[in-house]
Amino acid sequence: xxxxxxxxxxxxxxxxxxxxxxxxxxxxxxxxxxxxxxxxxxxxxxxxxxxxxxxxxxxxxxxxxxxxxxxxxxxxxxxxxxxxxxxxxxxxxxxxxxxxxxxxxxxxxxxxxxxxxxxxxxxxxxxxxxxxxxxxxxxxxxxxxxxxxxxxxxxxxxxxxxxxxxxxxxxxxxxxxxxxxxxxxxxxxxxxxxxxxxxxxxxxxxxxxxxxxxxxxxxxxxxxxxxxxxxxxxxxxxxxxxxxxxxxxxxxxxxxxxxxxxxxxxxxxxxxxxxxxxxxxxxxxxxxxxxxxxxxxxxxxxxxxxxxxxxxxxxxxxxxxxxxxxxxxxxxxxxxxxxxxxxxxxx
Amino acid sequence: xxxxxxxxxxxxxxxxxxxxxxxxxxxxxxxxxxxxxxxxxxxxxxxxxxxxxxxxxxxxxxxxxxxxxxxxxxxxxxxxxxxxxxxxxxxxxxxxxxxxxxxxxxxxxxxxxxxxxxxxxxxxxxxxxxxxxxxxxxxxxxxxxxxxxxxxxxxxxxxxxxxxxxxxxxxxxxxxxxxxxxxxxxxxxxxxxxxxxxxxxxxxxxxxxxxxxxxxxxxxxxxxxxxxxxxxxxxxxxxxxxxxxxxxxxxxxxxxxxxxxxxxxxxxxxxxxxxxxxxxxxxxxxxxxxxx
Numbered sequence: 001x002x003x004x005x006x007x008x009x010x011x012x013x014x015x016x017x018x019x020x021x022x023x024x025x026x027x028x029x030x031x032x033x034x035x036x037x038x039x040x041x042x043x044x045x046x047x048x049x050x051x052x053x054x055x056x057x058x059x060x061x062x063x064x065x066x067x068x069x070x071x072x073x074x075x076x077x078x079x080x081x082x083x084x085x086x087x088x089x090x091x092x093x094x095x096x097x098x099x100x101x102x103x104x105x106x107x108x109x110x111x112x113x114x115x116x117x118x119x120x121x122x123x124x125x126x127x128x129x130x131x132x133x134x135x136x137x138x139x140x141x142x143x144x145x146x147x148x149x150x151x152x153x154x155x156x157x158x159x160x161x162x163x164x165x166x167x168x169x170x171x172x173x174x175x176x177x178x179x180x181x182x183x184x185x186x187x188x189x190x191x192x193x194x195x196x197x198x199x200x201x202x203x204x205x206x207x208x209x210x211x212x213x214x215x216x217x218x219x220x221x222x223x224x225x226x227x228x229x230x231x232x233x234x235x236x237x238x239x240x241x242x243x244x245x246x247x248x249x250x251x252x253x254x255x256x257x258x259x260x261x262x263x264x265x266x267x268x269x270x271x272x273x274x275x276x277x278x279x280x281x282x283x284x285x286x287x288x289x290x291x292x293x294x295x296x297x298x299x300x301x302x303x304x305x306x307x308x309x310x311x312x313x314x315x316x317x318x319x320x321x322x323x324x325x326x327x328x329x330x331x332x333x334x335x336x337x338x339x340x341x342x343x344x345x346x347x
Numbered sequence: 348x349x350x351x352x353x354x355x356x357x358x359x360x361x362x363x364x365x366x367x368x369x370x371x372x373x374x375x376x377x378x379x380x381x382x383x384x385x386x387x388x389x390x391x392x393x394x395x396x397x398x399x400x401x402x403x404x405x406x407x408x409x410x411x412x413x414x415x416x417x418x419x420x421x422x423x424x425x426x427x428x429x430x431x432x433x434x435x436x437x438x439x440x441x442x443x444x445x446x447x448x449x450x451x452x453x454x455x456x457x458x459x460x461x462x463x464x465x466x467x468x469x470x471x472x473x474x475x476x477x478x479x480x481x482x483x484x485x486x487x488x489x490x491x492x493x494x495x496x497x498x499x500x501x502x503x504x505x506x507x508x509x510x511x512x513x514x515x516x517x518x519x520x521x522x523x524x525x526x527x528x529x530x531x532x533x534x535x536x537x538x539x540x541x542x543x544x545x546x547x548x549x550x551x552x553x554x555x556x557x558x559x560x561x562x563x564x565x566x567x568x569x570x571x572x573x574x575x576x577x578x579x580x581x582x583x584x585x586x587x588x589x590x591x592x593x594x595x596x597x598x599x600x601x602x603x604x605x606x607x608x609x610x611x612x613x614x615x616x617x618x619x620x621x622x623x624x625x626x627x628x629x630x631x632x633x634x635x636x637x638x639x
Contacts, residue, residue, distance in 0.1 A: 071445070118620065121624055124441060125445050126578070129574055129578060129619070130619070130620060130623050132571065133616035133619045133620050136571075136612055136613070137616055257453065260449070307460070308457040308458075308459075308460030308465065311453050311454075311456050311457030312453070312454050313457075314457075315454030315456075316454055318446060318449060318450030318453070319450035319454070322436070322443050322450070323432065323447070326439075326443065
């Protein structure tokens, strides 16, 4: 049982890791992440790369939806912007991949700021619908701006190389995507210890009150859209490098719904939630595949129902979590932790 | 410029607009009574079309019976969705409810694909096939009859809202819930009624849409255009849904014919963005005033 953790300064109270135990666990986590490629096989490394990319996108969406309260169904389209920028730069200028990734994120940020403009006028549900519109318009551009996006045929991208090694397989790509994810997560967590982050939370809790308190709503809302799109752009760039080819079908509206589902399932307004949601939602389809393979022993062409079953399960997860566990997996995690902290007493 | 051609295209657009208007009324019905933005309306419509296939083609029932059963199935679906997924979230943040409807739409798409597979289907022939001419202009018979039926159904519903007890209860609940309660109106029952009626309307629109262009599991995208329609018209205005439905249908088919099919959605969503920026409450909607 843990007995209090007195803090003497505000800085200590705001710190990202408040106790030594937390620092220790963080170290353990980093060590585990560093050691993982040496023990896991390619399949698991592939999954971890995919999870990491999704976690970055989900984190961005969580900043916007979970912390600022602006529902967006355009996250996948912003990922597309990042991915196409990276692909274009890689194929036309041959600049090094860190530059491409950053450029992709910056372009996505710009597009996100434009797409966020309706947020100055409308909010809540109207805004969600405006982002659907923005996402459709972006998809239209992906399909029809042939000279840059190559239309529906899509673009192929060479894998990035660092120190003379081509990062083309999950075992090498891991060393790019996981550190980037860790850095992005730390940045996002730290954001909410600053004035900007607190302004976001104030806007989520009650935007009118926030503006009465002197928070410049348009500025901070747009900033939130920009940050969210930056994360999406980074995730999209990594996605393009990881899969080696992109086309307009890679970033459908369904993917935005998937990302929103991950935010809800993980826990809105919680960094842990972004991580858990990203992991959970990426692994669910894999688990379902095992389940369907198992079912295949008993019924014919069970694999044909995989995709619809996945659609149903995604929907049920969104509905179920909103109905029964609105704070998401992060809350379940907190409950478990509280149990052990307070043991042998009960909450 | 070929005026006759434009006229024909416009008529086709009006035909499509009739379906938008019909689905839009279903949407507005739910919104007015329960303040829920139902993103699953397109999927409810799809389920209606597939139920009709199931009863009409799968079980080989007579078509009139299949239509009635599909409509009742749609109503039942609306009722069940409201009771299981929407009712528990009563009074919650509207955004949560909105996201629940996104989840529901995903569930419905998946279920339809499991039961009827993802391949597009065509519906049993329902509408007369004789060509129709208005003046010199040719109108596809399916479009013409679906417009006529949609208009008829809408007219019946408008009369019901006006004169039927249930319709009056609906309007009372929409305008002031507390007062409706005080007057002895069973508000929870009104909620169920609104969803069931909307399910029925959506199923009807689904059968008509399926009769025109076949059914597929991506039919729900139609719902997104309906969303544009109701926002342009004003979320809580039946009149707005009707006018905006016809307007959007017309714009869509004119844009589709003169610029190419892929411009249809670009146009509708651009209209949506403009409306959201200029007049977010729509043409006929009530402007909400927020207080602390």
